[in-house]
Amino acid sequence: MIDLYTWTTPNGRKVSIMLEELGIDYTVHAIDISKGEQFAPEFLRVAPNNRIPAIVDHDTGVQMMESGAIMLYLAEKFGRFLPKGGERWPAIEWLMWQMGGVGPMFGQVHHFVRFNAGKSAYAEERYSKETRRLYGVLDKRLEGRDYIAGAGRGEYSITDMATWPWVSRYDWQEIDLQEFPNVRDWYVRIAERPAVQRGYQIPKYVSDVPRP
Numbered sequence: 570m571i572d573l574y575t576w577t578t579p580n581g582r583k584v585s586i587m588l589e590e591l592g593i594d595y596t597v598h599a600i601d602i603s604k605g606e607q608f609a610p611e612f613l614r615v616a617p618n619n620r621i622p623a624i625v626d627h628d629t630g631v632q633m634m635e636s637g638a639i640m641l642y643l644a645e646k647f648g649r650f651l652p653k654g655g656e657r658w659p660a661i662e663w664l665m666w667q668m669g670g671v672g673p674m675f676g677q678v679h680h681f682v683r684f685n686a687g688k689s690a691y692a693e694e695r696y697s698k699e700t701r702r703l704y705g706v707l708d709k710r711l712e713g714r715d716y717i718a719g720a721g722r723g724e725y726s727i728t729d730m731a732t733w734p735w736v737s738r739y740d741w742q743e744i745d746l747q748e749f750p751n752v753r754d755w756y757v758r759i760a761e762r763p764a765v766q767r768g769y770q771i772p773k774y775v776s777d778v779p780r781p
Contacts, residue, residue, distance in 0.1 A: 573598065622639060652724050659718055708749040714755075717755075736752065
């Protein structure tokens, strides 16, 4: 049994979507970051960096924070959603692209453009421009492909699960997905998956899955 500590953020949804895709039993512990629950001593013992998501795998004794590491761990444990052979490292490469680029940059747009508009024109321009550039990188990667990683037209993997929740906040980023047709089609393709729809609502319902 796995305990999942999470909230309704893109990073949290990465792992809940993956657990739903795996179809395994897990227990959800809601950590309301709007109330500072991530700083509670009990959560600190699970996640020393005070950030969601985190898991405790009671089958193996593994306790882990950081969404990308958790997804790699689950992919290795269950032997699913990580391409094998020569496609393994490209999948990890694009996972790191999400962790190092998409998450931090999109998150800064949320902070400066959505929640603190008008406080720093420089930050708004800088992060909005970089976010648009990253959408362009993803759109080019998805040309002729159904999924980000894997051979041929691609293979649905943790790379998609990690990136999709951040793209699901395209409206927060003031992005029109019609300008990035390959991203739009990929986004809709994944949004239609039942496990994605379930995982999006963990640990609670906030809204329906956004549709462009």
